[in-house]
Amino acid sequence: MELRHLRYFTAVAKALSFRVAAEELNLSTPALSKQIRDLESELGVRLLDRDTTRVELTRAGAVFLEEASAILLHASAAVQRARDAAQGNRGRLAIGNIGPVAANHLAASMGKFCSRHPGVEIDLIDMDVPSQVAALSRKEIDIGFIPANALQSLPSTLESVLAFSTPLCAVLGADNRLATRDTVSLVELAKERLLCISVGRQSLHRAYIRGVMEGRGLKAHRLVDVKGFESLLAMIAGGQGVSLLAGRSGLTRVDNLIVRPLKETGPDLEVAICAIWRTGKDSILAHRFIETFRETARASAKNKGRPARFAA
DSSP states (O other): OOHHHHHHHHHHHHHTOHHHHHHHHTOOHHHHHHHHHHHHHHHTSOOEEEOSSOEEEOHHHHHHHHHHHHHHHHHHHHHHHHHHHHTTSSEEEEEEEOSHHHHHHHHHHHHHHHHHOTTEEEEEEEOOHHHHHHHHHTTSOSBEEEEGGGGGGOOTTEEEEEEEEEEEEEEEETTSTTTTOSSBOHHHHHTSEEEEEEBTTBOHHHHHHHHHHHHTTOOOSEEEEEESHHHHHHHHHTTSOBEEEEOHHHHTTSTTEEEEEBSOOSGGGEEEEEEEEEOSGGGHHHHHHHHHHHHHHHHHHHHTTOOOOOOO
């Protein structure tokens, strides 16, 4: 039994006329009659009583009409949902997030995106860079946000674009000697115990901090790896060290944590965040969200009086 059999039967059952139904279906009356007989034979029940002058539903036919109509309605809805998904108007969008760096932009972007695409559900998942890359490859997420210095290790199956840039800031415990300063210099930070987020055997954060310091002719007194972002914040708040992080507005919500702008300025002290996604035609939702994200980030930078730095 195929969907066409259900369409043929419901057309006859509603018209109670093979001739009228055949015209609607663009079939000949004998061909339609044969299709109904084949359906009845497969079901093993008589659905219609008919003679040369009339057509009537049997009791079984009335029950089958109700079920067949529901199936056809559901099939039609499934087709429409599939088309909507193909056009980027429906579906699920899973996004990997690296923490406070993108958190504020993401919150505003999700609201704007969902108002434009109410048929799309969003899942936001906190993940480190290696986990995002692996999850994208396994199609567990659709978009990731990672620092630009991690791009060189991306597989060729992923695409990327600069989403926004944000300044580095000094992150201190409330009791740290530098916490009362309005700005904190890299020279002063280099003398502190600098905590770095470490994942597995690699630490992009450590490499980044070391590169910033060396680029300014400085040498960090001590770099210490910490397993995970939340642990890093807890260590800083507990007076176990300081760090250089991006995403100032997202960090200020942590108790006993002080965030200060750096005394120095320059492009080397701006953290570029890139959006990454899988290549291919199934990325329409990812593209639309990234555009919304970048639009939101531009507006935020403009409102704060900072120049927005984006890829074309």
